[in-house]
Amino acid sequence: MKENEKLDKHELWRNIKRSYKYAARYKKNFIIFAGFSVLLAVISAISPLLNAKMLINLQGGFLKQLFVVALAVFSVEIISELASFIAKKNSFRFFRETLRSVQVDLAKETLKIKNKVLDTKSTGVFIDRLSKDTGRITDIFSDMLYVVNDFLTNVGILVAVFMVSKIMFLYFSITIIILFFINRMRIKVFYARDKEYRKLGEEGTGLVTELVRGIRDIKVLNAEKPFMVRVEDKINAINKKRYDMYNVTRIYDLFVGFVWDLANFLLIVLGIILINKNVMSTASLVVIYMYSSRVFNLVYFSTHLLESMKDFNLSANRVFEIIDGGEFEKEEFGTNSMKKIQGNFEFKHVNFSYTDKEVLHDVSFKVAAGTTVSFVGKSGSGKSTIFQLLAKMYDINEGQILIDGIDIKSLDRETIRGNISIINQNPYIFNMSFKDNMRVIKEGVTDEEIVAACKKACIHNYIESLPNGYDTLVGEGGITLSGGQKQRLAIARAFLQDTEIILFDEATSALDNETQKHIQEAIDNLKNEYTILIIAHRLSTVINSDKIYFIDDGKIIDSGTHKELMKKNKEYKKLYELEMEK
Numbered sequence: 001m002k003e004n005e006k007l008d009k010h011e012l013w014r015n016i017k018r019s020y021k022y023a024a025r026y027k028k029n030f031i032i033f034a035g036f037s038v039l040l041a042v043i044s045a046i047s048p049l050l051n052a053k054m055l056i057n058l059q060g061g062f063l064k065q066l067f068v069v070a071l072a073v074f075s076v077e078i079i080s081e082l083a084s085f086i087a088k089k090n091s092f093r094f095f096r097e098t099l100r101s102v103q104v105d106l107a108k109e110t111l112k113i114k115n116k117v118l119d120t121k122s123t124g125v126f127i128d129r130l131s132k133d134t135g136r137i138t139d140i141f142s143d144m145l146y147v148v149n150d151f152l153t154n155v156g157i158l159v160a161v162f163m164v165s166k167i168m169f170l171y172f173s174i175t176i177i178i179l180f181f182i183n184r185m186r187i188k189v190f191y192a193r194d195k196e197y198r199k200l201g202e203e204g205t206g207l208v209t210e211l212v213r214g215i216r217d218i219k220v221l222n223a224e225k226p227f228m229v230r231v232e233d234k235i236n237a238i239n240k241k242r243y244d245m246y247n248v249t250r251i252y253d254l255f256v257g258f259v260w261d262l263a264n265f266l267l268i269v270l271g272i273i274l275i276n277k278n279v280m281s282t283a284s285l286v287v288i289y290m291y292s293s294r295v296f297n298l299v300y301f302s303t304h305l306l307e308s309m310k311d312f313n314l315s316a317n318r319v320f321e322i323i324d325g326g327e328f329e330k331e332e333f334g335t336n337s338m339k340k341i342q343g344n345f346e347f348k349h350v351n352f353s354y355t356d357k358e359v360l361h362d363v364s365f366k367v368a369a370g371t372t373v374s375f376v377g378k379s380g381s382g383k384s385t386i387f388q389l390l391a392k393m394y395d396i397n398e399g400q401i402l403i404d405g406i407d408i409k410s411l412d413r414e415t416i417r418g419n420i421s422i423i424n425q426n427p428y429i430f431n432m433s434f435k436d437n438m439r440v441i442k443e444g445v446t447d448e449e450i451v452a453a454c455k456k457a458c459i460h461n462y463i464e465s466l467p468n469g470y471d472t473l474v475g476e477g478g479i480t481l482s483g484g485q486k487q488r489l490a491i492a493r494a495f496l497q498d499t500e501i502i503l504f505d506e507a508t509s510a511l512d513n514e515t516q517k518h519i520q521e522a523i524d525n526l527k528n529e530y531t532i533l534i535i536a537h538r539l540s541t542v543i544n545s546d547k548i549y550f551i552d553d554g555k556i557i558d559s560g561t562h563k564e565l566m567k568k569n570k571e572y573k574k575l576y577e578l579e580m581e582k
Contacts, residue, residue: 015313026098032086036090050069110126113329113330128205183252337411347364347365363556364399429474441493451470453496
């Protein structure tokens with residue numbers, strides 16, 4: 001939708017219908033909320049008439065009638081308090097659960113986005129839409145109901161004014177129309193700036209996230225000053241846009257304030273004229289003046305509804321962009337399902353590129369189930385990419401990848417990812433306890449299974465040495481752990497998954513020699529039972545592999561056992577001998 005374009009009613013209605021599906025489960029609460037809100041609107045319309053009656057009786061000295069009306073006002077107010085309590089109770093439940101449903105769905109859909117899209121997007125894009133825009137979507141239901149109720153309430157007051165004085169009614173109507181068009185102009189300008197502000201806000205959120213996550217590296221690199229220059233520039237740009245956006249509101253509010261004050265002054269002038277001509281009583285003028293702000297608020301409520309709809313529509317479009325796909329392409333999987341795979345797989349003439357530059361060129365190889373295969377080569381040669389493609393983290397450009405003879409394009413998500421574990425060189429450790437870091441990987445896992453996996457990964461003794469043991473929090477990204485401890489925890493998580501294919505992406509590179517020896521023993525114990533693929537930083541860790549593929553510049557240039565490569569491949573032999581000299 002273009003910035004200066006009118007609100008697209010079809011798009012708005014479509015977004016409201018889509019948003020309502022999240023709220024449908026709690027419509028009982030909404031109906032109760034709406035019903036009592038209508039009751040409150042009726043009470044609000046009756047109250048000014050009762051108050052006017054009280055003033056008239058007070059002025060005329062009719063004390064008995066005054067007592068009866070006062071009792072009626074008291075009763076109405078008690079009913080109003082009870083209705084308000086019930087309405088709020090149901091509204092809070094309705095909006096809380098609706099918001100939760102939208103956020104859960106958005107989070108699920110975010111997890112389906114292709115990695116190549118995530119590589120180009122700031123984290124702020126997803127954080128802002130998940131935390132802010134979802135709230136604005138659910139707000140539309142309350143905004144619409146509150147606006148309609150307030151509108152009905154104030155229309156009731158306007159009707160009461162009509163009954164007291166038709167001249168005053170006409171005066172209010174003209175003033176309301178003037179104020180409405182002024183506010184409409186304000187909303188149009190504000191909306192255009194709001195779109196730009198939200199986009200900048202996403203960038204700012206992403207940069208602040210980088211600041212928090214990378215704070216230790218920023219300090220170590222002595223990069224506080226240059227990084228803060230970027231942060232300050234972004235914050236200044238966001239705040240300037242925010243100031244420009246709300247400056248529009250301030251200017252219009254100032255103008256509206258002048259018109260409002262003038263309208264109140266002219267109201268008194270008109271009232272004096274009507275009283276002098278015996279067209280209206282003093283008590284009626286007092287009541288009308290007391291409720292004049294409520295009548296003028298008809299402008300606010302009508303323009304607020306328009307503003308809420310535009311705000312909702314903008315947020316709905318941003319949220320549904322992720323849910324529907326579009327520029328946020330989703331991962332695509334097949335429908336074939338296999339509960340348990342054997343572990344055979346094959347690359348057939350695979351070509352792949354992250355951007356324009358090709359990373360893998362015509363890669364072909366086979367791995368038999370139950371064998372241990374390693375990939376060696378210089379950094380950037382394409383070793384890790386092979387693992388990413390096997391787990392379908394990215395889609396290949398050309399060729400085929402087969403698991404047990406079936407193209408992975410036809411397999412569903414669970415068959416592929418439920419049967420493959422990847423242990424990365426720099427695993428992400430969640431800001432949870434050791435126990436919860438394990439449980440997030442596998443539902444229903446027992447404490448005994450967690451301990452067994454940690455023992456196999458040689459991290460159990462370290463965890464037990466901590467004051468809180470397995471309940472110890474590891475900090476964001478596992479900041480309290482060493483590189484080796486992170487990798488051992490990641491290895492324990494992989495053992496817990498118990499998949500048919502286990503991929504070690506330089507998973508022992510941060511381990512000391514003693515720990516690496518224990519992990520190597522654990523890996524050796526898995527041989528012949530699982531299909532194991534290893535990307536090796538140290539060639540000494542792959543000498544017992546059934547087969548080793550030597551990769552250079554995205555191509556497999558040689559393969560064989562360690563002994564065979566030492567005999568026939570000079571480059572491999574050179575790398576191994578250099579390592580042995582260290």
